[in-house]
Amino acid sequence: MNRIIHVARIQLVNAKMVIGFPLFILLFVLAANIVLFLAAPFPEPEQGSSPTGALMSIYIATMILHVQTMTQMFPYALGMSITRRDFLAAAGLVVVGQALLYGVALSVLRLIETATNGWGVGVAMFDLPFLEVSNPVMQVLVYAGPFLLLSFAGLWAGVVYQRWGQLGVWILSLSLAALLIGAAALVGWRNWWPQVGSFFADTPTPVLLFVYPVVLAAVFAGSTYFTTRRATA
Amino acid sequence: MSVVSLRGVTKRYGDTTAVDDVSFDLHENRIHGLLGRNGAGKSTVMRMLTGQDLPTSGQIRVVGENPFENAGVLRQVCFIKEAQKYPDIFLARHALKSAEMIFPNWDAEFAEQLVDEFRLPLKTRTKKLSRGQLSAVGVIVGLASRAPVTLFDEPYLGLDAVARQLFYDHLLADYAEHPRTVVLSTHLIDEVADMIEHVVVIDRGRIVMNDSADNLRSQAVTVSGPTKAVERFAAGHTVLHREDVGGYARLLVSGIPEGRDTTSLQVEPVSLQQLVVRTAQLSDSALAGAANGKGELS
Numbered sequence: 001m002n003r004i005i006h007v008a009r010i011q012l013v014n015a016k017m018v019i020g021f022p023l024f025i026l027l028f029v030l031a032a033n034i035v036l037f038l039a040a041p042f043p044e045p046e047q048g049s050s051p052t053g054a055l056m057s058i059y060i061a062t063m064i065l066h067v068q069t070m071t072q073m074f075p076y077a078l079g080m081s082i083t084r085r086d087f088l089a090a091a092g093l094v095v096v097g098q099a100l101l102y103g104v105a106l107s108v109l110r111l112i113e114t115a116t117n118g119w120g121v122g123v124a125m126f127d128l129p130f131l132e133v134s135n136p137v138m139q140v141l142v143y144a145g146p147f148l149l150l151s152f153a154g155l156w157a158g159v160v161y162q163r164w165g166q167l168g169v170w171i172l173s174l175s176l177a178a179l180l181i182g183a184a185a186l187v188g189w190r191n192w193w194p195q196v197g198s199f200f201a202d203t204p205t206p207v208l209l210f211v212y213p214v215v216l217a218a219v220f221a222g223s224t225y226f227t228t229r230r231a232t233a
Numbered sequence: 234m235s236v237v238s239l240r241g242v243t244k245r246y247g248d249t250t251a252v253d254d255v256s257f258d259l260h261e262n263r264i265h266g267l268l269g270r271n272g273a274g275k276s277t278v279m280r281m282l283t284g285q286d287l288p289t290s291g292q293i294r295v296v297g298e299n300p301f302e303n304a305g306v307l308r309q310v311c312f313i314k315e316a317q318k319y320p321d322i323f324l325a326r327h328a329l330k331s332a333e334m335i336f337p338n339w340d341a342e343f344a345e346q347l348v349d350e351f352r353l354p355l356k357t358r359t360k361k362l363s364r365g366q367l368s369a370v371g372v373i374v375g376l377a378s379r380a381p382v383t384l385f386d387e388p389y390l391g392l393d394a395v396a397r398q399l400f401y402d403h404l405l406a407d408y409a410e411h412p413r414t415v416v417l418s419t420h421l422i423d424e425v426a427d428m429i430e431h432v433v434v435i436d437r438g439r440i441v442m443n444d445s446a447d448n449l450r451s452q453a454v455t456v457s458g459p460t461k462a463v464e465r466f467a468a469g470h471t472v473l474h475r476e477d478v479g480g481y482a483r484l485l486v487s488g489i490p491e492g493r494d495t496t497s498l499q500v501e502p503v504s505l506q507q508l509v510v511r512t513a514q515l516s517d518s519a520l521a522g523a524a525n526g527k528g529e530l531s
Contacts, residue, residue: 013331014320014322068321072319072320081284081310081312083307085304
């Protein structure tokens with residue numbers, strides 16, 4: 001365990017970038033949103049603030065960051081006498097820690113947002129209707145779940161690129177697209193759309209945004225492990 | 234004592250055999266030259282020694298254990314390669330800081346001194362460093378890590394002559410104070426010839442020379458004189474190279490025992506570089522089946 005913390009510290013040797021970069025993107029997008037709402041106020045909804053999808057920015061930034069964990073940090077670490085196993089364990093540790101940290105950060109930002117009536121301009125970036133949960137711990141976890149999912153997916157995509165190059169990533173994305181289209185076609189053919197809709201509507205938020213993402217994240221973590229075992233720098 | 238051993242190691246990538254049934258040892262506290270032409274298999278051997286790649290077959294031992302995924306062994310191994318890439322988010326100082334965290338024998342003061350001498354800008358992104366400055370990062374890490382097994386694979390691309398000499402001087406001085414097993418892989422054989430104590434030459438994935446530098450130097454000579462006398466002298470020995478001018482011949486001969494009679498002949502020592510180049514050429518022509526006249530193996 002000591003060794004893994006050690007390797008995690010090496011991955012965070014430039015923590016300003018690893019931890020700070022996605023937060024910076026988020027704050028930048030938040031500022032941009034506030035300016036936009038000031039410049040062109042949206043019609044006030046009946047109650048609360050106008051929701052935006054800008055929260056996605058930090059999730060995407062984190063995912064890209066962890067693609068690079070495998071395409072850049074991993075070959076470097078391997079070249080510097082770190083084993084694949086230690087590197088992956090450390091990357092997992094960083095991902096989990098980062099997800100929880102961001103979960104806390106987003107929860108705090110949400111509190112500020114509600115207290116200031118949407119940053120004074122009625123914009124809802126964090127206090128989104130489907131993110132409603134009953135207690136603060138659950139709130140953190142609900143924010144953290146998608147981070148875990150996307151970060152581990154990013155790690156896996158990164159190591160697929162590392163092992164099989166661009167072709168591998170193409171094949172992976174095309175198969176994924178085919179899978180999704182196939183699923184959509186099946187749902188359409190069977191007339192299952194109402195059930196799908198009610199699945200998302202009826203599943204409690206903590207299950208939808210924490211339990212399921214964590215299960216998927218575990219699948220991606222396992223895939224990453226097996227893909228990395230024989231990967232070379 | 235052998236610190237690194239390879240026994241029957243073969244590495245294939247698809248149809249090409251990069252390393253072909255190679256066996257040799259690296260000895261404790263000695264400077265080795267791992268020499269050979271581009272694509273001969275040097276880097277592949279070093280990648281396998283450092284657990285970055287697996288051999289297709291054969292056995293590799295580093296300090297007695299298989300290095301692949303072996304954290305205990307790898308901690309004692311520092312591999313500096315020309316092609317080392319750094320993460321985009323690294324400044325030069327992050328490369329040194331992470332090396333400090335990785336290698337238990339790291340000497341921070343020594344590293345600082347080297348940064349000064351190599352004039353390495355610490356606050357520059359590794360992406361923005363020049364080729365020579367990138368090499369300096371590698372050389373500094375390789376020296377300051379003081380790893381019991383240190384491998385340098387063409388570490389000084391882009392380094393100017395002064396910086397290279399700086400590297401050689403520091404390597405020798407630090408090696409004298411902190412002995413370790415060093416492998417130098419390089420094309421600039423003449424520059425490192427005086428440091429190398431043991432020579433391993435690899436060609437087309439096979440070992441063609443594996444001996445102490447002293448032995449090699451003492452056994453190989455260039456003989457010149459009247460063709461007949463030169464041929465008599467060389468009879469029964471390996472002729473690595475031959476030049477003929479009129480009735481005179483000039484032969485590079487190896488395997489000469491000491492104290493041979495050399496009257497009427499001119500005998501000169503051979504540089505390590507000449508010896509390696511001619512041996513590689515000989516093994517090439519022998520493999521190509523064109524050994525007629527140039528390199529008769531006797």
